[in-house]
Amino acid sequence: MNTPFIRNHQYNVIKKQTDFLQKTLRTVADRNVLKTVRYRAAANIIEAIPNLTNDQQQMLEQISAFESAYDFQRFLGALEPYLEPFPPITLKQIQKLFPKNKKLKVPDLGSIDFRYVTYLSWVDIATNKLFIVYPFEGQFIGIEGRITPTNKKGYCLFCNRHQELAFLTVKTKPANASPDNISSIGQYVCLESDACNQSITDIGSLEKFIFSVRK
Known part of the structure; x- marks a missing residue:
């Protein structure tokens, strides 16, 4: 086997x-x-x-x-x-990662070949939000941010590929901070997550970003 x-x-x-x-x-x-x-x-x-x-x-x-x-x-x-695929994940597991989004739109999980997925990602066009799900040490991390197309090419933070980018902004709160102490972290990332997953060769920048905005 x-x-x-x-x-x-x-x-x-x-x-x-x-x-x-x-x-x-x-x-x-x-x-x-x-x-x-x-x-x-x-x-x-x-x-x-x-x-x-x-x-x-x-x-x-x-x-x-x-x-x-x-x-x-x-x-x-x-x-x-x-190939070691992205860990099995269900619709309910994804919904639990984003509890504030009652009408969360999730891609058809059955149509995804998870062998070629480093991070699961999709855009909700109606809200201009990008959702990222990343597996780490037996758990899933969910990241939600607002995405703004730039209509220009540059290097994606995740895959370092020269491609059309979008600016991803994620709200974050420092540990033990007051409820009003909220800041934002932004980075340029690929608009097409499928192509990004096909190109990413190092997860260092991806993980650094995810951990920096993780709640």
Whole structure:
């Protein structure tokens, strides 16, 4: 039985290294350069996934020996059974995360392939609000904020992809502060969370933001 050990953002690292290595093979003839790039691609993948077993590491290091586009595509496909999906979540669990929103609109959970989800997110167009659900240590964290399209491109805080952005503003209250002591934290994020999830390779900035506004 295949035991999942690759999270979505780590799989994105693998895809990124696979794409870079393929492009290098098409454009570079120097064998020493290719040898270095092959080694670096495998090393970057191993570094992105801590606590690998010997078998898991050997499986991932195969990338350094591939030549054709078919080899790389087959490699990525063979890793899919090892993807660790976003933890199972129900509509009721999501509703409990946002108790003040009595008419909360939630995406169709049955239509989402949770293998490729690092954070669950959706926009309520009627209220211009963005909702984020993130799993951490066996629990879910819910973040709600107001979103304002910027109509310009920039780098998303979460995935660092150059794309059309929106400005997300989340109200927060310092610990032990009075009810009136409320401030806001804002960041630029992708308008399209699906594309963001397909591009994110590091969860550091995402988690830092979520913990900074967590109630």
